Amino acid sequence: MSDARTRQPGTAGHPGGPAPVPGRRGAAWLVCGRRTKWVVLALWLIVVVVAFPLAQKLTDAQDNDASSWLPGSAESTQVVESAKAFRPEEVPAIVVYAREGGLTAADRQKIGADAAAMRALTADGIQGARVQGPRFDPGASAAQILVPVKMDKNGWNHIADAVDRLRDRSGTGADGLQVHITGPGGTSADFAKAFSGIDSTLLLSALAVVVVMLLITYRSPTLLLVPVVSVVWALSAAQAVIYLLARHAGLTVNGQSAGILTVLVFGAGTDYALLLVSRYREELRRHEDRHEAMARALHRAGPAVLASGATVILGMLVLLVAEMNSTKGLGPVAAIGVGVALLAMLTLFPALLVVFGRWIFWPARPVYGSPDPTAHGVWARVGARIAARPRTVWVTTAVVLAACSLGLLQLKADGLSNADSFTGRPDSIVGQEVQARYFPAGTGDPLVVVASAGRAAEVGRAVAGTPGVVPASVGVPPGTAAEHDGKVLLEATMTARPDSAAAHRTVERVREAVHAVPDADAKVGGGTAAVLDMERATTHDNKLVIPLVLLVVLCVLGILLRALVAPLLLIATVVLSFAAALGISALAFRHLFDYAGESTDFPLFVFVFLVALGIDYNIFLSTRIREEAARRGTRRGVVTALAATGAVITSAGLVLAGTFAVLGTLPMTAFAEIGFAVALGVLLDTFVVRSVLVTSLFLDVGHRVWWPHRPGRRPEEEPAPAAEEAPG
Incomplete structure (x- = not known):
């Protein structure tokens, strides 16, 4: 090999000129060698063929139930687990009816018919036999029907189907009658709709951003295809790995971590591609052989890319020390995504660039010897x-x-x-505001108390006597086992809106009251308590x-x-x-x-x-x-x-x-x-x-x-x- 191919033109003998090209047995040559580049490409083709069908199943492996978000050691989390022994894990959806000036006879007839129809529902986890209501407000201007919906591993995605079925039964009202579905079930359904298609939405949006930015940066319609293909393959491989770990190793994946995974892989992977292409372009001006140029680029830029990837991966893994399960679960998911993106950009991406050669930079090909x-x-x-x-x-x-x-x-x-x-302003929020005008604001999202059965009466009195609690609401909810393994489950309605600061203060007062009951081993949970924790x-x-x-x-x-x-x-x-x-x-x-x-x-x-x-x-x-x-x-x-x-x-x-x-x-x-x-x-x-x-x-x-x-x-x-x- 002549000196002209290993030194930058015009700098021969200068101490600032390029160092010798890395040896052909170095790690860089395993990626971009004349024969090994085809091996790398073949291995990644096999990975993608195997990974793609597994990646499509990641949505099914998501765990969006309460325990995947709550802090593991929190009192509300313990109540969620204890309550499963008394009844299926469920959330209430509340169908609210209201008319300014008072409900008419036709309204009452419709509400009664809707309640009867809802009691007959059993599909999509709806607990028809345990439907409560209708209950009318004192002014006879509003009514509400409480429909328990059984939870499963799919969390709010399952509830969304149930709420859609309830909406089909109740209709949208007519002639001024307002009909809304609110409560924890209605809110969860609206969250599910907000997250529906999150993977495809973020994927297409991120892909569009990357394509536009790469086109502006490279000014080459051909070059941008290489990083896009590499990032998409990396995302598919990462999703497959995460799916397998979720199914067989207990890794928790929810809608939040799955959405952020897409953004991280696209963002980090494209960044690494840009930096490597920049160094590769420099070396193509210094080396006539593209294999040598890529080996040189990997040798020089590789440590910085590895350090960058290691920083992100270790930073994400620090999240494992978090108390919040949703935050803790994001750590390994994000670390795996960035790790796979890093691997793809240091193996697949260089191999593809070398396979295509200099023409991939069209129309601005870097010419050997150019400044x-x-x-x-x-x-x-x-x-x-x-x-x-x-x-x-x-x-x-x-x-x-x-x-x-x-x-x-x-x-x-x-x-x-x-x-x-x-x-x-989704329907559940509008319904929450309508409900709060006619009923106690905490209706439908009660406090849940689990305590020793022998102290149930004392605990009940402590809860009922706490400011912010509706005294008459304290008791064993309908359809719940009276006692299990020496424990009892009680519910109570708060006067404040469940997501308000006043409700948080009520939870703190109730906890203080029940913890003071001797030998009660009482714990307070429910939606408001979970948010507080x-x-x-x-x-x-x-x-x-x-x-x-x-x-x-x-x-x-x-x-x-x-x-x-x-x-x-x-x-x-x-x-x-x-x-x-x-x-x-x-x-x-x-x-x-x-x-x-x-x-x-x-x-x-x-x-x-x-x-x-x-x-x-x-x-x-x-x-x-x-x-x-x-x-x-x-x-x-x-x-x-x-x-x-x-x-x-x-x-x-x-x-x-x-x-x-x-x-x-x-x-x-x-x-x-x-x-x-x-x-x-x-x-x-x-x-x-x-x-x-x-x-x-x-x-x-x-x-x-x-x-x-x-x-x-x-x-x-x-x-x-x-x-x-x-x-x-």
């Missing part, structure tokens, strides 16, 4: 300007980001009511998970960069970026979107996604700075690295922000808020933190950023780089 177009591009000029006064730049940028973080004062991450959980568990998770994620990321950066100062600076910039993104988001939610608040797990999810994913760009930049600093010194290495990575990291940030933004297509406030905040945070990190703040910090600190190790020359030995000096 690097980034040498005097916009990012080279940006780096030169920052290098003139780096301290002024980073101080100003940090102050602006800190000012943006003051918006955190507007953050209301104390939970969302049922009405505030939807971006629209979830909020407390999330507060605990915020305090535990966030520091652990920071520690994991710091360790990965320390190992990768073999330094202490640089990782600390990078962590500080990401935290500042997170605070600014949260502050701006809070202001937007209050004054632009008019959201009432945020879910309690909103800060945790945004932090984990922003830190684990946002640190990627700092990893890509800092590893390139270290590589260039070893040859040119830190100051010039910073400008060189920014010029070389600026365009591709910006493109990667736009793709990742776009994929998270598709969460806003779901009619759920929590998903819309997470998608907006993460997308905003990624854009801040891409255009401000990485390109301006990190660059100016590294320039100002100089060689000391690598303490205790110092690659390259000391900065005082070299002049400050100017725009015309920025190397490619």
Whole structure:
């Protein structure tokens, strides 16, 4: 092999020229060798053929019942498990009828006929024999029928079918008669409709974003097909693995984790593809043989991609220490998705690129021997300007980001009511408002108390005497076993709306009252108690998970960069970026979107996604700075690295922000808020933190950023780089 094929044209003998091409026995050649590339492609074809039918079954393996969301050790979770011994696990759907000015005789006749028809229903888990009502309000303007619906492993998806059947029976009312289905059953059905088709909706939306962004980035209709095919295959393989673990290893997958899986695989996988293509394009200009160019690209970019993937995977696995089952279950699901995406982008994607050759870049094919177009591009000029006064730049940028973080004062991450959980007004929310005008607000979502049978009377009196409880409502509900294994189950209706702060205070008072009954072993559950326990568990998770994620990321950066100062600076910039993104988001939610608040797990999810994913760009930049600093010194290495990575990291940030933004297509406030905040945070990190703040910090600190190790020359030995000096 001649020197012309292993050295960049025009740099022969220069110490900054390319290092020798990795040996043909290296790991890179196993992926992109002349023969081994076909082996890699064949193996992935086999994987996809096997994985595709399994991936289609993931929806059936989802577990959306209460225990998959609640904190495992919470009192409400224990009540859910204990209540199964008394009756099938169920939720009540409430059919509400109302007419302004009073119900007519025809209305009463219709309501009675509907109740009789509902008692005859047994399909879709409807417990017709245990239908209660109709019950009329004192003013005879409204009525309600309570229909228990049996739960199963499919959770709210099953309830949606039952509610549709009830709606067919009750109709929509006529001549001013309002008919709504509300209560926990109605709300669960509306949640199910919001999540229906979530996999296909997010898949198609994310795919559209990726295609558009890759077309803009690559300006090649042929090249964009390779990363799209690789990401889709990776998603299918990841879903198959998760399905098998859910079926045979007890992995919990619910609608939330399945939806986020799609976004993560598309976002992270496309980012890795962009970064690898950028390095591959550089090497194609330096090496005539595309196999050598890809081996070189993998050898140089591979460690940064691996470190990025490891950071995300470890950050997701930290979620396993969470108390919330929904958060804990997301950890391994997301880690598996990113792990499979990482594997695909380091094996399948390079093999496909090498198989297709240079023509895949049409119409802008990288020609061997051509100059690097980034040498005097916009990012080279940006780096030169920052290098003139780096301290002024980073101080100003940090102050602006800190000012943006003051918006955190507007953050209301104390939970969302049922009405505030939807971006629209579904039927269950309208029905809840109608019901609250005529009946006790807590009707249909009672407190559930499990206690020792020998102390049932004392516990009942304690519950009935608690402020916020309707005294006459306390007792054993109809159709429930009076006693089981020395325990008794009681229910009680609250006067406050079940999803209100007043109802939470009632739960706390009831718990205090029944816990004071000697030898009662009483526990209080129900929908309101479950929400209260979830909020407390999330507060605990915020305090535990966030520091652990920071520690994991710091360790990965320390190992990768073999330094202490640089990782600390990078962590500080990401935290500042997170605070600014949260502050701006809070202001937007209050004054632009008019959201009432945020879910309690909103800060945790945004932090984990922003830190684990946002640190990627700092990893890509800092590893390139270290590589260039070893040859040119830190100051010039910073400008060189920014010029070389600026365009591709910006493109990667736009793709990742776009994929998270598709969460806003779901009619759920929590998903819309997470998608907006993460997308905003990624854009801040891409255009401000990485390109301006990190660059100016590294320039100002100089060689000391690598303490205790110092690659390259000391900065005082070299002049400050100017725009015309920025190397490619």
